[in-house]
Amino acid sequence: MSENGNAYSERYTLNLGPQHPSTHGVLRIVADFDGETCISADPVIGYLHRGMEKLLESRTYPQGLPYTDRLDYLAGVNNNLPLALAVEKLLGVEIPERASLLRMLTCEIMRLASYMVGIGIYIMDLGAVSGVFYPFQQREYALEVMSALCGARMTQGYIRFGGVQADWNDEAEAALDVLYKELPPFIEMYHKLIDENEIFLRRTKGVGVITAERAKSYALTGPNLRASGVDYDLRRDAPYCLYDRFTIKVPVQQAGDCHARYAQRMLEVEEILKLIKAIHAALKETEPGKIMGAVPKMLRPPAGEAYAQTENPKGIMGCLVASDGKGVNPLRVHFRRPSFDNIAIFSELMPGHKVADLIAIIASFDIVLGEIDG
């Protein structure tokens, strides 16, 4: 008999990735298997390492901003925000209301886009390939808004220190209307397509269960934490920008398994749509044009350290910026990258599951390798 109680079979090591269709890029998992059952799993990272923090340290503050888009490249704007907030803390500038609202609006739109990818790829990794196309279409509508607003679809670099790069315009308004129109029917359709599917339920229910206790001790954040029954969302519990102005309903799932992580994202999508509408309405009431605070052309923040964190689609993104007060480059930049912290639990979560479950677990975490490897 082997460790897991099966008849004796030979243990072997399977190298999942970095070239593998469902490791979401270049995650590598070195796993030991007994038959189809995983005995141990070890995530290996670093295949997409670009030295993001060092890049930022070698450039001036504004020059560093476009690079942060490449961390979680599915939600570019959301990565700009913690860096911008941290530097603004150092500078002590005040952000115009409209700029703050635009930041929130774009962040929510990109959060939606990122969730759409997360859900779609999850379903595709479970084998239902068509399931990826419908959310991607919705993501397309979201990206159209960004494209109209700041000219780029994915790596927007929209946020600037002190404000945002461009003001809201009619094209973005029209694109957002399309999103309003298309998203609710999609959500309804997707629920019908996936929610009751017996195969999907079998594949996900009870797979990769994380208790609230384990989730907290592994510092999971974002939807993965909330799917384990921990009611924590920075936007509500430690608001930044102007999130304190809006009532944010945070859905929570109790099961903590792969299915809960899917259901959590689907529920959050609806909340995001409501929030987008609320922010959009608030944006319309502000005066156009005031999108930049009083920021000097050459940024040289006073000496000190600042840390800012935001609720990103993958979890809590934090950014620490240290300035020596003399140079135009930051002395040190460090990112707390949520996907990186989230995958730490893989080694504990995966043993005992089948090969197919490993894929379901990876997919349900909605990781982005740009962020993990930095």
Place this chain on the structure above:
Amino acid sequence: MFGKGILKGLAQTGKQVVSKRLTEKYPEEKPHLPERWRGNTFALEKDKCISCGLCAMSCPNKVIRQKFDKDEDGKKICTEFVMERQYCLFCGLCVEACPKGCLHLTHDFETAVYSAADVPQDLLADNHLDAAISKYGEKPPLVKPVIPPKPAAAAPAAAKPAAEDAKGGEA
């Protein structure tokens, strides 16, 4: 009943078969580009350029290769202005940095070339103004920038006049 969810899912995908196809048939149908859309080439209004070098300074990746000289009146002129697009992030910081608003991104996106040598764009030889110009970086009415007491160490010569020009341009 077991299988009900599966049938429901089949009904949903079946419905998609008869609904409208969403694909843009690209080479025949050109995509609709928003006016601020950032393309992959640059255009330069040479006569408006004041050779300040701010664009090159703002670039995170040192994409812009510039050389300056004095003409017979002692005015600073640009003798080389090459966009080494192979390194470009298309972040648009250079376009935004331009105090005169004479550097533009275009709506070009079909920029495949046969040789790597064709990728850099010599903006003095071909200013590329015939392309559709993106409205990216058109300045919104800014709050008056606070000029730091000392010009930056990295750009002692260019920063100050440029900042003044920026004020003038926005007025």
Place this chain on the structure above:
Amino acid sequence: MEFINNIFVNIAGLCRAVFAWLVGLLHLPDVLVDIAMVAVYWLAIVVVCVLCALFYVVWERKLAGYIQRRPGPNRLGPNGWLQTIGDAIKLVMKEDIVPDGADKPIHLLAALLAFVPPMLALAAMPFGEGMTALDLDLGVVYIMAVTTLASLPVLCAGYASNNKYAMMGALRVVNQAISYEVPQALAILSVVLVAGTFNLNGIIDFQTGHVWLILLQPVAFVVYLISALAECNRAPFDLPEGESELTAGVFTEYSGMRYALFYLAEYCNMFVAAGLATTLFLGGFTGPFLPGWVWFLLKTFVIMSLFIWVRWTLPRIRADYVLRFCWKVLVPLMLVNLLVTGVIVYILV
């Protein structure tokens, strides 16, 4: 009308006459005519195999496209219908890589062998009236036997590739194929019990005389389709290939034309399964107005489209649930179905 209906039968008759004339002319033994006719039948089956594979590969991609709200392949040929030919040409020109440490003869042979089972099965398939190459009295048993062989080349491919993904895929294909053989056989047996014959043409005759067997055996029909999906390694039972788990499963180490052969053989296997479903449950080639072979192709087309539709909708089942579903749901269900059928047939006949 009658002419179109019998066009292939007449061509075969013409061939036979020509051969007989040639044999008579050259004073050769008469058995050569039969041997030559076997070659003709074999050629016809190869043509059917290749044509249906070429057609259904494009149709699958088109239908998948429609399901995903995109047009599918639409470049090569009229509306993209020549896409498979283009792909095949591309794949032929690619390098044929045999991995280091692979069992070379088996690795190379497996791709060729993949075409054998569907071709053997098609030999007994009634395409139209008088259009059965081998009208066997035990046609049903014969087809069941040879379709089981279809998992063998896949096993060879996985075993010989010297790759862990491929090996896992190979192991999966074996336990899946063996398991689903049972409910499939039981489903077919229910049909045979009602029709009272193992001969495929006999089953069609029974359906012409009474009603389509799908009305008498709806449960068996559904179970047959499910087992056929599993036998053909089609989604949601595509575990041996399992793209998102095992990269390409058993086919991971195959490239170029050998991969294409597996790919085309998969469609031939599906065509056989769909053809058998047509024959057993949907009245075979019978139907009003149109020629028999057109009816056969139409009905198989419907079943194939159903297979494709299912594939592009459902997630993949996990390996252990595949077996659990087979032995704990399908097999008991089919045994009950068989019992009920048997009792009713015993009472009525």
